Amino acid sequence: QVQLVESGGGLVKPGGSLRLSCVASGFTFSDYYMSWIRQAPGKGLEWVSYISSSGNTIFYVDSVKGRFTISRDNAKSALYLQMSSLRAEDTAVYYCARERRGYSYGYDYWGQGTLITVSS
Amino acid sequence: QSALTQPASVSGSPGQSITISCTGTSSDVGGYNYVSWYQQHPGKAPKLMIYDVTNRPSGVSDRFSGSKSGNTASLTISGLQAEDEADYYCSSYTSSNTRVFGGGTRLTVL
Numbered sequence: 001q002v003q004l005v006e007s008g009g010g011l012v013k014p015g016g017s018l019r020l021s022c023v024a025s026g027f028t029f030s031d032y033y034m035s036w037i038r039q040a041p042g043k044g045l046e047w048v049s050y051i052s053s054s055g056n057t058i059f060y061v062d063s064v065k066g067r068f069t070i071s072r073d074n075a076k077s078a079l080y081l082q083m084s085s086l087r088a089e090d091t092a093v094y095y096c097a098r099e100r101r102g103y104s105y106g107y108d109y110w111g112q113g114t115l116i117t118v119s120s
Numbered sequence: 121q122s123a124l125t126q127p128a129s130v131s132g133s134p135g136q137s138i139t140i141s142c143t144g145t146s147s148d149v150g151g152y153n154y155v156s157w158y159q160q161h162p163g164k165a166p167k168l169m170i171y172d173v174t175n176r177p178s179g180v181s182d183r184f185s186g187s188k189s190g191n192t193a194s195l196t197i198s199g200l201q202a203e204d205e206a207d208y209y210c211s212s213y214t215s216s217n218t219r220v221f222g223g224g225t226r227l228t229v230l
Contacts, residue, residue: 037221045166045221047211047221050218059216095166105152106171108171110166
């Protein structure tokens with residue numbers, strides 16, 4: 001069955017860095033676009049970034065441009081989010097999610113999420 | 121990259137129907153048939169309920185349906201059940217090739 005397992009969360013000081021990982025199983029990872037989506041405590045979902053199946057196409061929400069870098073290793077079925085210059089407002093549960101294939105839109109599988117807390 | 125607009129809360133009694141709206145612009149909701157809806161129970165990851173405006177993934181109850189008119193998409197839940205009580209989010213593809221979510225709607229089953 002499809003599984004997405006995030007790791008790498010924790011407490012980090014403002015201005016610090018952290019790398020999140022998401023390991024996929026149960027499907028051909030290299031066939032799918034993947035995204036990171038976050039949810040601040042008690043708040044709604046916010047799309048953060050997506051990466052195409054090959055890794056050649058990448059987009060970010062404006063608030064993280066220049067600070068976050070999404071990447072993937074298809075050989076390892078892994079998705080990453082390198083986060084730097086972290087701010088208090090980056091505090092959130094970060095989910096990795098798989099996008100439906102083809103001319104279709106929806107995140108059909110989600111990880112359990114990993115909590116990032118940015119605080120001094 | 122403004123969030124889509126959803127009502128903060130809706131409520132209904134068991135057996136009733138409710139509709140949650142999701143308003144965007146011609147650059148997102150209105151421009152593409154790429155709207156999806158998610159159900160999220162407390163402490164859980166979101167679950168895809170509707171994709172491409174009207175389509176239900178396998179396993180999702182046919183009590184859930186989606187539609188769109190202009191820049192506004194809607195999620196209708198018929199025959200409300202206690203387990204439908206949750207937060208619901210819409211999401212859309214955008215003309216900038218990014219994605220955007222709505223602010224979320226808390227559904228209370230009275």
